[in-house]
Amino acid sequence: MDRRYAQYREAIRGRVLPLAYVDLDAFDANVAAIAQRAGTMPICVASKSVRCTAMLRRILDHSPQFHSLMAFDVREAVQLFNAGFNDILVAYPALSTVAHSGLCGRLREGARITLMVDSSEHVDYLESIGAREETVIPVCLDVDMSYRFPGIYFGVHRSSITTPEAALQVWRSVQDAPHVDLVGVMGYEAQIAGLNDDVPGQRTMNMIVRYLKHRSVKDLAERRCRVVEALRAAGAQLRFVNGGGTGSVETTVQEAVITEVTVGSGFYAPSLFDHYRGFQHLPAAGFAIEITRRPTEEIYTCAGGGYIASGSIGIEKQPKPFLPEGVKLIAQEGAGEVQTPVRYTGPEHLKLGDPIFMRHSKAGELCERFKTLLLIQAGEVVGEVPTYRGEGLCFV
Numbered sequence: 001m002d003r004r005y006a007q008y009r010e011a012i013r014g015r016v017l018p019l020a021y022v023d024l025d026a027f028d029a030n031v032a033a034i035a036q037r038a039g040t041m042p043i044c045v046a047s048k049s050v051r052c053t054a055m056l057r058r059i060l061d062h063s064p065q066f067h068s069l070m071a072f073d074v075r076e077a078v079q080l081f082n083a084g085f086n087d088i089l090v091a092y093p094a095l096s097t098v099a100h101s102g103l104c105g106r107l108r109e110g111a112r113i114t115l116m117v118d119s120s121e122h123v124d125y126l127e128s129i130g131a132r133e134e135t136v137i138p139v140c141l142d143v144d145m146s147y148r149f150p151g152i153y154f155g156v157h158r159s160s161i162t163t164p165e166a167a168l169q170v171w172r173s174v175q176d177a178p179h180v181d182l183v184g185v186m187g188y189e190a191q192i193a194g195l196n197d198d199v200p201g202q203r204t205m206n207m208i209v210r211y212l213k214h215r216s217v218k219d220l221a222e223r224r225c226r227v228v229e230a231l232r233a234a235g236a237q238l239r240f241v242n243g244g245g246t247g248s249v250e251t252t253v254q255e256a257v258i259t260e261v262t263v264g265s266g267f268y269a270p271s272l273f274d275h276y277r278g279f280q281h282l283p284a285a286g287f288a289i290e291i292t293r294r295p296t297e298e299i300y301t302c303a304g305g306g307y308i309a310s311g312s313i314g315i316e317k318q319p320k321p322f323l324p325e326g327v328k329l330i331a332q333e334g335a336g337e338v339q340t341p342v343r344y345t346g347p348e349h350l351k352l353g354d355p356i357f358m359r360h361s362k363a364g365e366l367c368e369r370f371k372t373l374l375l376i377q378a379g380e381v382v383g384e385v386p387t388y389r390g391e392g393l394c395f396v
């Protein structure tokens, strides 16, 4: 019997449910394991997969190897700078939000915040803001890292920059924009970093995914290298070349041009990151829902729980029942808007008022549902910290 159920239940006894928690022992172990996976490569922490200022600080405090942040919104980046962080890369292009974020004022104070571009239009837009504010805005060029097989698009649809020539075109726009400065290149290989390749019961699919990963790793390493070399040869002074995500650490850090690898999801280790061949992080974050009724002997209906993850719709986007061991969602109902029934036939004696522990399928989205994270260590609650939502922060 998994003793964590009894431990967690005891730890949160008497608290109002639902609540979200982080097991600090598992979290810290994940932080250490990620540092080890990255070898000596500096790590950029993806805030979207953490969404809690205190937990971001805990990661950066672990060691100087965790040296910068990747934010998902320019207002968030300014907020993080105000909270004492510096060196923040905003990983997605920002338009209307830039002028109202306070960014330029912070840049004039010495903030190291970099915005993302992938077109001359982005550059021109930022130039108009920089000129008005008399500030130079540092930018990073997002290079597409997807891979096209006949009939298969392996990757995500983000940047249109797929060749050195396309990158140089944006670089020429930057040269014509005195208030924009190109300081970095980023390429996110989503098809390596975010795709399970060791799913139980899916042997053939796992083999196909691994084959596609293997093929595309070689291709994207070459592409990233050619783009960076072309930009440098044309005079760009690049401070960093960013790549990767939780699932690609080992391959990303091997590329000679890479100067930092991004990791986010691995810290909480949500259920979408359970099935990778190369690593296994510990489930560190989750939420507890309260059993409020028992319609049949085997079914326990809980309040709350329907925290479905974003992205394409699939069963894997539901929360994953975690503890007690063996607890399952009911296919017809899933995790519901205000109630979630679960089936449980194991040895644990469950009563009304007891918790069922679940894990979100994605990392940071959990924090959009809860104002705080309860911190559990060695089976006891040792603190409670606000999530972005708890701080009143809502960006996308």
Ligand SMILES: Cc1ncc(COP(=O)(O)O)c(C=O)c1O
Pocket: 046, 049, 070, 091, 188, 193, 194, 244, 245, 246, 247, 262, 263, 264, 265, 266, 363
């Ligand atoms: C630009 C970028 N880099 C890195 C990541 C990797 O983050 P994680 O480690 O949370 O999968 C993502 C995730 O979507 C991303 O969009």
